[in-house]
Each structure stands twice: as C-alpha cells, then as structure tokens.
Amino acid sequence: QVQLVQSGPEVKKPGASVKVSCKASGYSFTRHCISWLRQAPGQGLEWMGWISANNGNSDYAQKFQGRVTMTTDTSTSTAYMELRSLTSDDTAVYYCARGLYNSGSYPLDYWAQGSLVIVSS
Amino acid sequence: EIVLTQSPATLSLSPGERATLSCRASQSVSSYLAWYQQKPGQAPRLLIYDTSNRATGIPARFSGSGSGTDFTLTISSLEPEDFAVYYCQQRSNWPPYSFGQGTKLESK
Numbered sequence: 113q114v115q116l117v118q119s120g121p122e123v124k125k126p127g128a129s130v131k132v133s134c135k136a137s138g139y140s141f142t143r144h145c146i147s148w149l150r151q152a153p154g155q156g157l158e159w160m161g162w163i164s165a166n167n168g169n170s171d172y173a174q175k176f177q178g179r180v181t182m183t184t185d186t187s188t189s190t191a192y193m194e195l196r197s198l199t200s201d202d203t204a205v206y207y208c209a210r211g212l213y214n215s216g217s218y219p220l221d222y223w224a225q226g227s228l229v230i231v232s233s
Numbered sequence: 234e235i236v237l238t239q240s241p242a243t244l245s246l247s248p249g250e251r252a253t254l255s256c257r258a259s260q261s262v263s264s265y266l267a268w269y270q271q272k273p274g275q276a277p278r279l280l281i282y283d284t285s286n287r288a289t290g291i292p293a294r295f296s297g298s299g300s301g302t303d304f305t306l307t308i309s310s311l312e313p314e315d316f317a318v319y320y321c322q323q324r325s326n327w328p329p330y331s332f333g334q335g336t337k338l339e340s341k
Binding site: 156157158159171207209217218220221222223224226 | 265267269275276277278279282283288289320322323324329330331332333334335
C-alpha cells in the first residue's frame with residue numbers, strides 16, 4: 113500500500129534552516145510528484161510547492177521562493193524540503209503529499225503524517 | 234488571485250442528517266475543485282477531485298457538485314466518523330493551488 117513517512121519533529125532557532133524528509137513506498141516513486149504544504153497551529157492549509165520525482169522539475173509558491181528548496185533521491189524514494197532563514201511564523205506542521213498525476217499539487221491523494229517544526233529562541 | 238471562501242465556518246448537525254458544505258471561488262476554476270477531510274491530529278484525506286470524482290475508498294455518501302465558481306460537498310447521511318474539518322482546493326493559473334479556510338462539521 114502507498115505510504116509516505118516523514119522525519120520527526122524539529123526545534124530550531126530563528127535564522128536557522130530545517131530539512132524535512134518524506135520516504136515513499138508502495139508505488140513507483142518517479143511516476144508521481146511530491147508536494148509540500150504546511151499548517152500553522154489552529155490554521156488552514158498552505159501550499160508551499162511541488163517537485164517531480166521523475167525529472168526534478170519544481171514549482172514553489174511565490175511566498176517561499178528563495179527560501180525553500182525541494183529535492184528528491186530516487187535511489188531511496190525520498191523527497192526533501194529545506195526551509196531557510198526560519199522565523200517564528202514558520203512554526204507549523206509540515207506535510208508531504210503525493211500528487212495523483214506526475215506534475216502539480218492537484219489533487220493530493222496520499223499524505224504523510226506531518227512533521228512539527230517549532231521555531232523558538 | 235483566486236480566493237476560495239467556504240461556508241459555513243461551522244456546521245452543527247446530528248448523525249444521520251444531511252450535510253451541505255459550500256466553496257465559492259472568486260473566479261472560475263472550471264471543474265478543478267477538490268475536497269479534503271481532516272480530523273484532529275491527522276493529515277488531510279482526499280475525498281473528491283475534479284468537482285465530483287470520489288477518491289479511492291471514499292464512501293458513496295460523499296458527493297460533490299458544481300462548476301465555475303460555486304461548488305458543494307454533500308454528505309448524504311452523517312456517520313459519527315464524518316465530524317471533521319473540510320477543505321476545498323482549486324487548481325488554476327494563479328495562485329496555482331490554494332485552499333479554502335475550512336468548514337468545521339461538528340456533532341450537535
């Protein structure tokens with residue numbers, strides 16, 4: 113069965129970077145893209161971007177351009193999201209999700225459990 | 234920029250009742266509208282995509298309708314496990330993948 117499993121919680125200081133991993137199993141990794149989203153405490157869902165596991169093409173939300181990098185490692189079927197220059201506003205649960213198709217973030221048919229990132233001095 | 238507005242913010246119903254959730258887009262999104270369910274402490278789950286297509290494993294009591302700017306998620310007869318927050322998502326040119334603010338479906 114399709115599974116996405118993310119890395120554990122992180123506590124970071126303002127200005128630091130965080131890198132979250134998302135390991136996929138149960139399907140052909142390169143046939144679908146991986147999207148990243150986040151959800152601040154008590155808030156809704158915010159789209160961050162997506163990356164093709166097939167060719168590395170990516171698209172980032174304008175809000176995060178220059179501060180986020182999404183990558184994939186096809187040898188381990190793992191996707192990564194690195195966010196830099198963290199502030200307290202980046203405190204959130206970060207999700208990776210599989211795109212139903214091989215590009216884009218719509219729709220997202222399987223989601224990982226989420227990774228809590230806390231930014232605090 | 235396309236904004237998705239969900240209503241009501243909170244819907245209080247009892248098991249067995251029919252639930253109707255609305256999602257309105259500020260511009261046409263054609264039929265590219267999806268619905269997700271999120272329970273506390275869990276990741277969202279895809280219910281419906283392209284307005285009316287049920288995702289794999291989603292019960293038939295969930296249905297979607299609409300087009301252009303007005304969309305509806307209907308749960309024909311609420312089960313206890315259906316009480317959750319529901320989000321709509323659109324696909325368009327800009328911004329490409331935004332979400333509504335959510336509707337909380339709570340048990341009366």
